[in-house]
Amino acid sequence: GKEQQVDYVLSSNYQLAEGKIKITSQLFNVANGQIEDTYKSEKDVASIFAIQDAFAGEVGDKLLARFGTTLSGSKTIRGTANEEAYRLYLQGMILIDQPKKQYFKKAIKNFEQAVSLDPNYALAWAGLARAHLTASGAERFFDSNEELLKTKEALTKALELDPNLSEAYSVRCTYEDDFAESETACSRALELNPNSPVAHRAYSDLLVCRGRFDEAIAEIQTAIELDPTSYFNQRTYANHLYFARRYEEAIAQYKRMIEMNEEAHPSYEWLIRTLEAQGNEPEAFEWFLKLLALRKTDNETVQQWKTAYQRAGWQGVLLERERKSDGNDFRVAGYNARLGNKDRAFEYLEKSYQQHAGLMATIQVEPQFDPLRDDPRFDDLVSRVGLK
Numbered sequence: 107g108k109e110q111q112v113d114y115v116l117s118s119n120y121q122l123a124e125g126k127i128k129i130t131s132q133l134f135n136v137a138n139g140q141i142e143d144t145y146k147s148e149k150d151v152a153s154i155f156a157i158q159d160a161f162a163g164e165v166g167d168k169l170l171a172r173f174g175t176t177l178s179g180s181k182t183i184r185g186t187a188n189e190e191a192y193r194l195y196l197q198g199m200i201l202i203d204q205p206k207k208q209y210f211k212k213a214i215k216n217f218e219q220a221v222s223l224d225p226n227y228a229l230a231w232a233g234l235a236r237a238h239l240t241a242s243g244a245e246r247f248f249d250s251n252e253e254l255l256k257t258k259e260a261l262t263k264a265l266e267l268d269p270n271l272s273e274a275y276s277v278r279c280t281y282e283d284d285f286a287e288s289e290t291a292c293s294r295a296l297e298l299n300p301n302s303p304v305a306h307r308a309y310s311d312l313l314v315c316r317g318r319f320d321e322a323i324a325e326i327q328t329a330i331e332l333d334p335t336s337y338f339n340q341r342t343y344a345n346h347l348y349f350a351r352r353y354e355e356a357i358a359q360y361k362r363m364i365e366m367n368e369e370a371h372p373s374y375e376w377l378i379r380t381l382e383a384q385g386n387e388p389e390a391f392e393w394f395l396k397l398l399a400l401r402k403t404d405n406e407t408v409q410q411w412k413t414a415y416q417r418a419g420w421q422g423v424l425l426e427r428e429r430k431s432d433g434n435d436f437r438v439a440g441y442n443a444r445l446g447n448k449d450r451a452f453e454y455l456e457k458s459y460q461q462h463a464g465l466m467a468t469i470q471v472e473p474q475f476d477p478l479r480d481d482p483r484f485d486d487l488v489s490r491v492g493l494k
Contacts, residue, residue: 107136231264243464272299303333
């Protein structure tokens, strides 16, 4: 509750016995840690969906009365009568939110199983499209072009089944190559469901790529308000602060995220890059050593990194990182840009562009490419990406 900055937490559990389900929910006051109310319900086990709806209605009405408020927003639309397909869909959406490649694969598998159980499940098709789109951005582990093709196939199926599905338009918002069409898709997604955190996050991503930082940050803050538990929302907020050159705020957000999930490698990478952009290279190196420890790097290799830093400062670290690069062309382009190797930076940016890497949409606002902005090749690349 304190992490999410809320006043109350509703904690629930259930028991199954003799054909009945007993549900108990406790309302905790975050300020004092006390249980202020307890809600109980017992029902015959029949349709799980019916039980969920009935109990949510009972407790929801009591909470609304307690806090003197009224219901806002639409009810959750499952889009299927198959309970297992719905469970797989929910699990898939949670897995997409995790910053690890193996979770992308699991998410794709879950959505595939969901649409196999219910081929007319439009939400699951939209989820499958989003999973493939997310995987396309991890070009180290996936074939971006293949994943984008699969994104289009799943997205087409979702919209055939439900032409007014906000979740599908949210995917189109990020998927479209034409930024004008993307903005139209974002607007449609929000029109169909103004309370969709995914739609607000997608629109925020679009806005930040166009350099509309205040609007982008407002959109991701709305997404966080709608879904404060989403790690991906929190990371997007930090990234957009970084793109907006609001480094102090970005650093604080990345550190908060690392406290929430110490195993999330990308948060360390973004924090290190932000500290470097801020000019705080000593602290950047401290966090780099923490990342090496998290990766269980052997002592000999760690000492090599320390020696590189002692000899040439942060530039020495960048040189080593570029030399030991892991195949992520966009990242290698960033190393070379910061090292002043313009030709190599453009060589790898071109590779990244040809692979349709998702991060190419950020080149106009990415601080690490500032050394390239006075080169005509940069303007040409920005134009080809569609940002001009």
